[in-house]
Amino acid sequence: MGFEECTPIQEQSIPIILEGKDLAGLAQTGTGKTGAFLIPLIERILRAQKGEGVHAFSNWQKRHCVLVLVPTRELAEQVKEACQTLVEGTNLSSVSIYGGTGYDKQKSALKNGVEFVIATPGRLIDLYKDNCFDPGQVRAVVFDEADRMFDMGFKEDMKFVLRRIPNDRQFLVYSATLNFDVLNTAYQFGAEPVEVSISRDQAKADNVKDSIYHVGQEEKAQYLLSVIRNRQPQQTIVFSNFKHNVEKLAVFLSRNGLPAMGISSLLSQVQRNRVMEQFKNENQMNILVATDVAARGLDILGVDLVVNYDLPDDAENYVHRIGRTGRANQEGVAISLVSDRDVEALQRIEAFTGVKLEALWMEEEDLAKDFQPLPEERELKTFSKSRSSNSKGPKGKKPQGGDRKDRSGGKPKSGKPQKPNQKSERSDRPDRGDRNDRSEHRDRKRGRKSDGPGKKSAPKNANKNSKKNANKKSSVPAKSSSKKSLRFDPNKYGKKTESSNASLGKKVSGFIKKLFQ
Template sequence: MNYSEFQLDPRLHAAIEKMGYTQTTPIQEQTIPIILENKDVAGLAQTGTGKTAAFVIPLIERILKSETDPTHARAFPDWKPFQCILILVPTRELADQINDNIVKLADGTGLKSFAFYGGTGYEKQKEALKNGLHFIVSTPGRLIDLYKEHHVDFKRVRAIIFDEADRMFDMGFKDDMKFILGRVERTRQLLVFSATLNFEVHNTVYQFGSEPVEINISRDQAKAENVKDAIYHIGNEDKPAQLLSVIKRVNPKQVIIFTNFKNNVDRIAHFLSANDIPAMGLSSLMNQTQRNNVITKFKEQNNLNVLVATDVAARGLDINDVDLVINYEMPQDAESYVHRIGRTGRAGKDGLAFSFISEKDVDSLSRVEEYTKKKIETQYLEDAEIVKDFKPMGREDFSFKKSFDARPSNGKGPSRGGPRSSGPSRDGGRPQAAAPRSNPQRSENERTGGPNGGPRREFKPGAPNTQTNGAGSGQAAHSKAVNGSKPAQNKFKPRNSNTEKPNFNKAAQSQIKPAAVVASKKSYRKGGSTSDSAGSTIKNFFRKIFG
């Protein structure tokens, strides 16, 4: 379908042609007319399908009609100055991408847009709001901060868009989304776009009084037909050589390498750079300035350029010249696989996507093939094509870890099929406090052999086993130490470091094991074997107990 059939404002139509758009994509063809009719939309579409333009184009058209022809059916009823469109996204990169598209599509219209997120100048953002905006593109956290400081008035929002809503839920923005929706007028237009319209997304939409028109771009349409994907069955230890070999064989213009481990990003990038393949890393461990610099360099360089990234870090990247995607590890969920390979084959160009499959990736591969309804081709490298002389990768390659030690960068936890978090535990990784001691001095005496300490005394299994009130000599020596007197022998009660742990509980202190038990610990006295002596002592002990 041609954009001219929508009969858009001439200024908007000129901007669309300037961007090189002529024909609509399936999501645009179905979504634009519904938004122009002021209806709510819940769209199921992957990245790379043109969904950003699917909601930006009709919203620009509606604002232009509101300002030039308020009675037009496409106009927002009773549009006033300083009213705006609010677009919420999960990541900073996606905010920048959408804002860039708005600026280009609104060229020559006088409409203003600005991206808001943490890690950038706060004063500049406040100044932009003060001057008035038609589009606010923001991550939830920064928007709520601005709202609480009275820089944003949610009552002026005429339409609200949640882009990649499923990812926002996965990243923990559910409460923020509800907070914002609860403060926006119910008469607003609500547009939700997601790769998966799961129960939580549906429930949130209906909870706030919306009955959207659902638009479902099928999986076959979502997966670009001009992307050829293939797999290589290979062990983890052979991945570095395979990575070099594939890149040198294909000789691509730009490459994105995905890894499930944020700690693996720099390791892979350094490995490639050390082997004469320029590479940069992009992960959540970087601050916003560093991330922006990496993305800018990756977009600007025209020579061989490799970007190593996690799912979350690469979310929202829109780079048309990427002709190869490599999955260094297979993603745990099928949706992330489609997102990854969607980084190539954009703007009508052909692309390649290769995945390294180790033994632990077999289940993930099955889920992807079931999701895409397509058997992925298996490829092999000839022995002559494999690079054998190269500088090795650092030994701490996190891909060698078991899958349950991993965390995907798509933000999903173990319950959703993703690798586990590598972050701190619920206690924040802090060392736990020891159990309180009723008598610290007593415990110290037990540990060191008396209040004055001193060297550990060697325990001799052959020593006399004199009984005192039914207890062994070890108990007698311990009783003297507790009472403060210095025992003549056996200051220190030996314990087996492999099986016994010090217990400072009062009840435990009253139960002292006989000396024969601890005699099972090997003695390292000089000369001869002690196994017979220790064994004999144990036998004597059990004879005394059981007769």
């Protein structure tokens, strides 16, 4: 598998986990945290299956398992892939459980029994409520990227799971930044973790060189294009704080000769998996634009450049972002574009890491010129439609009316297509003007006699009704005009006569005389 020596976090963690103790590990991303807990846990299961007492799970049964909880789907897949590599050649198996994928497939895997369950909290709780997952079978629980789980609002879900697993389980928690909430939750549920941590000044990897460019907000796109063109990296990840900027930046780079893909929560799980597979293949699509959703769970050795289009508000997220490069002790570069909007975030990052970031200067000749600007929203919709239409296969020729198959599955009907005014051979349905039989049927239902096609018959009580109507007409006076009568006469109420004006004048003059008497 290419392992030659343990990383510092692995060297400190493996002996403690083999002894069955609880552990709280703090290490920057990309230092082998996944192997730090998987390797000793696999060893403990294999020893238990062989009946060896030393470093083995006690009373390990066939239905027992190790539960690994992660915050994102991408991280679940990464841990599963690492687990499959490590258990190759053994009888151990694993399953990744998260939303957006086949529910029945996950239920089937749990029913058949697996040793490692790698899950996001939401989908795991759904399976528990559906009686597909038994937390009583858990012998060890691992919270990977625990601080991120708290940031994403999984605190109550984590407690929900911990309340239902046995008290004698082994408790492991790993994070790039271990905060008070994480440790408090561990102690609250009876864990007594041994703390394995790295000092604050080692919070970010030493093999990642990070620096900044001071730019205006409107200059960021130009500098982003210039940085990638000048450095010509093998693989690049561009981070933005806003998911609506992801596609905009991907389209911008693609239009300027740098093929890019975007990944954010706006994509479905199937689309996200497809994007990640394309990016990992190291083809011409070697630029990935992402939000912090993708900052966790990306383990790609070829990423040699990370660009922060926006600085994250949380300094811990900065550590996770730049940790996508410089994996496995390789050299990496992280560049941040800092405008006046990012000044406060920059201060928090420098205070957290304890390092003042180097400010670079780009010469005028190195700046990109004559490039396509950032697309507008309406352009994004057009681009998305054209891209989706190009991804589909060629459309087949639409069959003619007479060539379509019968819905019952028979052979297609032969013959020329029918003309618009031609009647169908399937029925003798008349045109709309020839449907007199309907009125006859309606008259018969109402008890009327038909006088033949096209004629309306009078009802049975026609004579009585005619007499009543005649009496009513005689009692109502005839209208002198064909116009519709109004409820009131406008001349009667709206027009003032001379007599009314005179009487009004007398009243006013009388009132004035009395007033001055």
